[in-house]
Each structure stands twice: as structure tokens, then as C-alpha cells.
Amino acid sequence: MSPQLLSPHNFRDLFDSVEAFLFDCDGVIWKGDTLIDGVSQTLDMLRSKGKKLVFVTNNSWKSRTQYAEKFRSLGIPVSLDEVFSSSFAAAMYLKVNNFPSQNKVYVIGGEGIIEELQLAGFTAIGGPGHANKTIDLKQNCFVEHDKNVGAVVVGIDPNINYYKLQYGTLCIRENPGCLFIATNRDATGNMTASQEWPGAGCMVAAICGSTQKEPVVVGKPSTFMMDFLLKKFNVSCSKMCMVGDRLDTDILFGQNAGCKTLLVLSGVTTQSALQDPSNNIQPDYYTSTISDMLDLSQK
Amino acid sequence: MSPQLLSPHNFRDLFDSVEAFLFDCDGVIWKGDTLIDGVSQTLDMLRSKGKKLVFVTNNSWKSRTQYAEKFRSLGIPVSLDEVFSSSFAAAMYLKVNNFPSQNKVYVIGGEGIIEELQLAGFTAIGGPGHANKTIDLKQNCFVEHDKNVGAVVVGIDPNINYYKLQYGTLCIRENPGCLFIATNRDATGNMTASQEWPGAGCMVAAICGSTQKEPVVVGKPSTFMMDFLLKKFNVSCSKMCMVGDRLDTDILFGQNAGCKTLLVLSGVTTQSALQDPSNNIQPDYYTSTISDMLDLSQK
Numbered sequence: 145m146s147p148q149l150l151s152p153h154n155f156r157d158l159f160d161s162v163e164a165f166l167f168d169c170d171g172v173i174w175k176g177d178t179l180i181d182g183v184s185q186t187l188d189m190l191r192s193k194g195k196k197l198v199f200v201t202n203n204s205w206k207s208r209t210q211y212a213e214k215f216r217s218l219g220i221p222v223s224l225d226e227v228f229s230s231s232f233a234a235a236m237y238l239k240v241n242n243f244p245s246q247n248k249v250y251v252i253g254g255e256g257i258i259e260e261l262q263l264a265g266f267t268a269i270g271g272p273g274h275a276n277k278t279i280d281l282k283q284n285c286f287v288e289h290d291k292n293v294g295a296v297v298v299g300i301d302p303n304i305n306y307y308k309l310q311y312g313t314l315c316i317r318e319n320p321g322c323l324f325i326a327t328n329r330d331a332t333g334n335m336t337a338s339q340e341w342p343g344a345g346c347m348v349a350a351i352c353g354s355t356q357k358e359p360v361v362v363g364k365p366s367t368f369m370m371d372f373l374l375k376k377f378n379v380s381c382s383k384m385c386m387v388g389d390r391l392d393t394d395i396l397f398g399q400n401a402g403c404k405t406l407l408v409l410s411g412v413t414t415q416s417a418l419q420d421p422s423n424n425i426q427p428d429y430y431t432s433t434i435s436d437m438l439d440l441s442q443k
Numbered sequence: 444m445s446p447q448l449l450s451p452h453n454f455r456d457l458f459d460s461v462e463a464f465l466f467d468c469d470g471v472i473w474k475g476d477t478l479i480d481g482v483s484q485t486l487d488m489l490r491s492k493g494k495k496l497v498f499v500t501n502n503s504w505k506s507r508t509q510y511a512e513k514f515r516s517l518g519i520p521v522s523l524d525e526v527f528s529s530s531f532a533a534a535m536y537l538k539v540n541n542f543p544s545q546n547k548v549y550v551i552g553g554e555g556i557i558e559e560l561q562l563a564g565f566t567a568i569g570g571p572g573h574a575n576k577t578i579d580l581k582q583n584c585f586v587e588h589d590k591n592v593g594a595v596v597v598g599i600d601p602n603i604n605y606y607k608l609q610y611g612t613l614c615i616r617e618n619p620g621c622l623f624i625a626t627n628r629d630a631t632g633n634m635t636a637s638q639e640w641p642g643a644g645c646m647v648a649a650i651c652g653s654t655q656k657e658p659v660v661v662g663k664p665s666t667f668m669m670d671f672l673l674k675k676f677n678v679s680c681s682k683m684c685m686v687g688d689r690l691d692t693d694i695l696f697g698q699n700a701g702c703k704t705l706l707v708l709s710g711v712t713t714q715s716a717l718q719d720p721s722n723n724i725q726p727d728y729y730t731s732t733i734s735d736m737l738d739l740s741q742k
Contacts, residue, residue: 281635286635286637304604304608305603306603329652331654335580336583339586342605342608342612342649349649349651350646353649354642356630
């Protein structure tokens with residue numbers, strides 16, 4: 145079915161049937177470090193009408209605490225419970241699968257993943273601590289890995305190096321039953337405002353290449369996050385709406401989980417890309433920015 | 444058809460019908476820096492009977508000159524023409540496809556690739572020269588890439604870093620028609636004697652992950668090398684025999700090209716792995732080491 149442009153007519157149906165709105169952040173709430181116009185008032189309106197809000201980001205570089213700080217710095221007060229990052233999702237995946245707390249987790253990624261794993265009671269190694277490790281293959285060098293590592297979590301890592309690739313590969317190949325968890329597989333991300341950079345999909349693929357194994361993905365578009373949220377909020381899928389700017393992560397994520405979906409054109413997807421015959425991911429609704437919801441609610 | 448153990452009976456058929464023997468190196472000629480017993484005498488015998496010899500390696504770290512030096516240091520004199528490395532294959536791929544010499548080639552990999560590209564008349568950038576580049580995403584940092592790069596060649600690179608990943612990704616994504624060439628996609632390699640390490644397949648997959656494109660592979664098991672050799676030697680496939688220790692690269696490579704194939708058990712493949720029901724790559728012949736050919740030739 146073709147997506148509907150959000151209008152005074154269909155907005156009321158959407159609004160009344162949805163109890164919780166899930167928002168992607170970059171391209172929906174902000175662009176880089178700049179809030180998108182009208183976002184703050186729109187979120188206030190949704191809260192005042194009793195809607196639950198969740199901010200869902202695939203970026204695993206930060207922890208929820210760090211994201212909540214970013215929201216506050218932009219003038220939007222949020223609680224930790226409203227922020228759902230793929231770094232947190234990785235920790236929750238281990239939690240709901242009863243990962244033994246005496247086992248360790250090796251991290252290829254940032255401080256955000258380490259922090260979330262520690263908050264969940266796990267022992268995390270690697271991450272920024274292995275950023276400066278070097279390998280000289282001319283020496284008879286040998287990487288000794290911890291046999292107690294029971295999971296390798298891979299996210300975006302601008303400090304990727306051969307030592308980390310070897311360490312993670314050894315854990316997955318040689319530690320019996322070792323899990324391989326990807327925070328997400330985004331090809332690129334807006335790590336700086338000036339250009340796109342290789343995303344977690346780059347580091348995850350590297351480990352796939354050396355281990356010849358496929359990871360469990362906990363971020364969008366996998367449904368792990370959504371299943372977790374549905375249980376937590378005790379809301380049925382049909383009463384949730386995923387709002388995002390990317391077809392292949394946000395909208396697919398919402399559809400995979402059976403939610404309603406709303407594409408906003410304030411991020412990476414243009415209207416012509418949405419309507420291109422080669423695009424086979426169709427949201428239920430689309431609109432320019434989430435602040436259109438504020439305007440429509442006042443009509 | 445089940446592979447035949449090389450025997451006095453079938454050896455003569457193989458030997459008489461083959462004009463050129465193609466040898467993988469690691470696990471066939473040497474293990475690390477040690478020559479496998481009887482190899483030198485076996486190669487002497489083959490040469491004395493007028494057989495052409497080619498040494499084919501997927502390892503792109505070295506150039507042909509560097510490989511020829513290794514052979515000589517182990518007491519085996521070889522000519523440059525007899526050595527065929529995936530670093531050379533990458534240069535030859537550009538040559539036979541009339542890559543414009545005014546365009547540049549960006550290298551993620553070692554000095555061997557740079558050297559072969561330069562010998563073939565191309566301008567190579569990146570490689571070891573970008574080994575120590577660092578990225579600090581906290582700054583508003585920006586990687587400026589050369590718009591004249593028309594090909595990115597990716598091989599094994601123990602100095603892999605985020606700068607190189609970004610540079611290669613930008614060339615492939617933003618330079619119109621830019622080629623993406625993989626020397627090979629081996630998951631791991633014996634870069635040191637003490638353990639296996641992530642191979643070119645790791646770095647290649649990383650670039651696939653960030654560009655969402657697939658490379659042209661010039662090393663085994665792709666037939667590019669073989670097609671090139673067939674033309675160079677003017678020998679029909681059925682008169683060539685590929686000798687190797689890996690089923691999924693060496694033997695598959697030979698089969699893809701329509702050559703005869705001989706598996707030796709002196710490297711990574713065991714007889715039980717060969718005969719395991721899950722293995723679907725069957726060589727024509729198998730034997731312990733290539734020196735069995737010397738014994739059989741004297742019977």
C-alpha cells in the first residue's frame with residue numbers, strides 16, 4: 145500500500161490509536177548538535193496528551209546517560225527510561241538471555257557499551273582500553289585472549305585496530321559457545337556534521353569476514369529492542385508508532401515488529417527516494433518533520 | 444566423484460597429461476619459514492621433465508620480488524615469472540582492463556601491492572603511508588580524498604585503521620566508476636607461526652560493510668589469475684594441475700578454471716576433513732606432500 149501523507153484527516157486516526165511513539169534521534173529530533181525546529185513543543189504536546197515517548201538510537205557510541213545529557217543540553221528533559229540505545233540493547237540482550245555474570249564480555253566499540261554492560265552487572269574488557277594496542281607481525285607476536293570471554297559485542301569503533309580484530313576473532317573462534325553480538329549494522333553514520341563515516345556495519349562485517357560467523361543484531365531493524373519495549377510498557381504493537389528518517393532501519397524496524405510507521409523527511413530520506421520504484425519499504429504515513437504533528441493536533 | 448589417493452597407477456596419467464603445475468605456497472612448499480621435506484628435489488625433478496611451474500599465493504603482503512627472495516633464501520631458485528601473488532594479480536587486473544594510468548589507486552594493504560602497482564606503471568597511494576593516521580571525531584574532522592582515485596585495492600592490512608576505512612569508502616562511494624578490488628577474501632592466514640590472524644577477508648568485508656558494494660576478487664578462488672596464466676602460457680586448462688592444501692581456495696580455484704586438482708595434506712586440510720560428509724569440494728587426487736610425486740616418478 146502506498147504511504148499516506150499525514151493530513152488533518154488521517155492524523156486523528158493515528159493519534160488516537162497510538163499509546164507510545166518511538167522516535168529515532170538523528171534526522172528526527174536533531175541534526176548533529178542542532179535541534180530540529182518545533183521538536184520541543186511537539187514532544188510537550190504528546191506528553192500532555194498522555195502518550196509514552198521512547199527515543200531509540202542505533203548509535204552505540206554513547207550510553208543512555210550520555211544521550212540523556214545530550215537531550216537536556218538541547219532543552220529537552222528526558223528520563224533514562226525513555227532512552228533506548230543499541231549499547232543498552234546489547235546489555236539487555238545478555239540480561240534476558242541469562243548470560244553468566246562470571247563470564248566476561250569483549251567490546252569492540254566505545255565507552256557507551258562498556259558503561260551499559262557494567263550497569264547491567266557484567267564485566268566488560270577491551271573497548272577504549274585497547275585503542276592504542278599495536279601489532280608487529282615481524283616479531284613472533286601472539287595475542288593471548290581471555291578464555292572467560294563468553295560474548296563479543298561489536299559497535300561503531302573509530303579506534304578499530306588489528307589487535308582488537310584478532311582479539312575478538314580469537315574469542316569467537318576459540319571460546320566454546322562465545323556469542324557474537326552486533327549493536328547494529330548501519331553502513332555509515334553522521335559521526336561529524338561535515339561528512340558520513342563508516343558505521344558499526346563496517347566493524348561488524350570485518351569480524352564476520354575473519355570468523356565466518358554471523359552476529360545476533362540487537363539494534364534496528366532487528367526486533368530485539370521492540371520485543372523488549374513491548375514487554376516493558378505492556379503495550380500491543382498496534383498501539384505503537386515508529387517515527388524515523390531511514391527506510392531500511394527505522395521503518396523496517398517498525399514493520400518487522402508490527403507497529404505503525406511514520407517516515408519524516410527531515411533526515412536522510414527524500415520524498416523522491418521514498419517514491420522511487422526501486423524502494424520496496426513503504427511506511428504507513430510520511431510527513432516533513434515531527435512538528436507537523438503539533439500543527440495537525442491544533443486543527 | 445571421490446578423490447583418488449595418488450598411486451603408482453594413476454600418477455603416470457596425471458604426470459603425462461599435465462604441462463604446468465601450479466603450487467600454492469604455504470602448507471605446500473613451506474610452513475612459515477621452513478621448507479617442507481623433499482620439496483626442493485621434487486621441483487628439480489619436475490623442471491628436469493620439462494614441466495612449467497607457477498607458485499600462486501593469495502598473500503598480498505609481499506610483492507613477487509619479495510616472494511622470489513623468500514624462495515631463494517630457502518634454497519629454491521625461482522624466476523619472477525614463476526611467482527604469481529595476489530598483489531601482482533591486482534596490478535594485472537588493472538592492466539588488462541586498461542585502467543587509465545593518469546588515475547590513482549588507493550591501497551588498503553601492504554608494500555607488496557604498492558610495489559606491484561608501481562611496476563605496472565600505476566600511481567599508488569595509501570598503504571603503509573597511511574598506517575599511522577588517526578581520527579579524532581571530537582574535533583570537526585574531515586577526511587579529504589583524492590577525486591582522481593579510480594580504484595581501491597584491499598588486501599591483508601595489519602595496520603588497518605579508521606582513516607583508511609574512511610578514505611577507501613569515500614573513494615568507492617563518491618568517485619564515479621571507482622573500482623573496488625579485493626586481492627582475496629581469505630578469512631585468516633598464518634601471519635605468524637604461533638597463531639592464525641584475520642586475513643584479507645576481514646578488511647575486504649569491512650569495506651563491503653561501509654560501502655554496501657561487493658568487490659572484484661582477483662586472488663583464489665576467483666579465476667582471474669588462472670585466465671591470465673592460461674593466456675600467458677598458452678596451455679589449455681586440462682593440461683594444468685593446481686596443487687594446494689586448502690579446499691575452499693586452492694582446489695575450488697583449480698576446479699573453477701577447469702584444471703586438474705591435487706590436494707596435499709601437508710597444510711591445513713586433514714584427511715578426515717576431506718572425507719567428512721559436510722565437505723562438498725572434492726579434488727581429483729590427494730596425497731601427503733608434493734614429495735610423493737618424486738617417489739612415484741622413480742617407480
